[in-house]
Each structure stands twice: as structure tokens, then as C-alpha cells.
Amino acid sequence: MLEVEGIHTYYGLSHILFGVSLKVDPRVIVCLLGRNGAGKTTTLRSVIGLNPPKEGRVRFKGEDVTGMEPYLLTRKGVSYVPDDRRIFADLSVRENLEIAVRTGGTGEEWGKEKVFELFPALQKIESRKGGCLSGGEQKMLAVARALMGNPELLLLDEPTEGLAPALVRSLESQIKKLRDAGLTVLLAEQNVKSALRLSDRGYIIDNGQIRYEGSIDDLKENEEVRKKYLLI
Secondary structure, eight states: OEEEEEEEEEETTEEEEEEEEEEEOTTOEEEEEOOTTSSHHHHHHHHHTSSOOSEEEEEETTEEOTTOOHHHHHHHTEEEEOTTOOOOTTSBHHHHHHTTOOOOSSSSOOOHHHHHHHOHHHHHTTTSBGGGSOHHHHHHHHHHHHHTTOOSEEEEESTTTTOOHHHHHHHHHHHHHHHHTTOEEEEEESOHHHHHHHOSEEEEEETTEEEEEEEHHHHHHOHHHIIIIIOO
16 A cells, blocks of 8 residues: 655755655554654654655555645545644634545545544534634544545554543544555554554554564564663
8 A cells, every 4th residue: 555665854954764664464453663853753654745756656556646745645545644633723623624625436425424433523513613622622623524525545644642541542443444444554653552542553663763563462572672762
């Protein structure tokens, strides 16, 4: 579904990613773990085209999409949920969803009814302005809005950040349902315990380089790696 091959990404003159490579197979959840500032967000922004890499390639379903404009990638089936959510504060929940509608063209479509089945709490507040929502409600809305684009690949940046433990568990359950519905998820996360519960495969990034990759079971058993890069 997604192949990132040896990308180098900069912010201005600052070299942030150094030869990052990763692979995401269809219909799995892959986590990208690392401490704050390790390069997780930059990796996702490189994939979606917000910070195009200066070297290396990004391929989606075999097609070279390196540096492609985000709106074009969205049309191809990639949706990105940033860590700051980017909810339209002056629009209602319903309007935030409707503005993101894109017909997928194949398979079962994501629409408001299906999104409300996944996030029933949003249906109860669909007329409320985005700026009046709690942090947890905004997180749900950000994911729901991304689904309205009928993606095949969902990029989630720190989805559990700032959420109470009960909301974290609820969001985990909903992300698993997305995988069961056929979506592929690349998850960048600092909450290691949550990511390990969710994911099928994991990568660890540190100082802009991939330091580890493997199955979640292998990562759980590798105490040396976890202590060195994740401090757990």
C-alpha cells in the first residue's frame, strides 16, 4: 500500500530525516514510535506532501507520489489527520464532515450515517460548532472528517495525545474497527502502550533515522530496544 524509500527531508536548512524507509501492507495498522522531536510528524508530512523530501521516493500502491500536492494524494485515497486536528471552528460538526466528502468509487462508501455509527457521540452534537467541542470530540471529528474522503490509507498523527485514558481506549477500539473495515493505517504515536495494543507492526524513529522495525510481538519482547529509544 505504502513504500517510503530512503527519504531525506529538511525544514529550511535543517536536515530532519536521514534516509527513512518504511513499508505499510494493506489492511494493517503500522505504528511509527519515537520520542518528541524524533521525526514522526515530519515522516507523515513527507508522505502527504506537506514537506516533500529532497531525496528518496514515496510510493502509494506502486505509483511514485513523491512531492505530490496533498489534495491530489487525497483524491488518490490518502487521508491525513494532523496532531493539531485543524477543525473548522466556525463550522458545525455536520458542516465539517460535509466539506470533506469525496466519492471513493469502489466498495462501501463512508458517509455521515456510517461515520456516526463509528462515532455515535458526534451525531448527538452534529449542530455544534467545531470550536465549542472538547479535545476528545475534536479528535473524533478529525478522524471522521478524514473518513468522509473515503481513503484507502489513513495517516494518524498522535491521535491519543491529550486524551483521558477512557477516551484513549475508546479511540483504540474505533481505529481497530477501521482496519476491520478494510482500511490501512499508519500511526505516529508517543503513547507507546496504546500503539502496541493497536498495531500489527512497528517502526522506531530516533533523531530522524529508523532504528528498529519488526512485528509488535518482537518489539514487546525486545526490552533493550524499548529502553534505549522509548524509555519503557
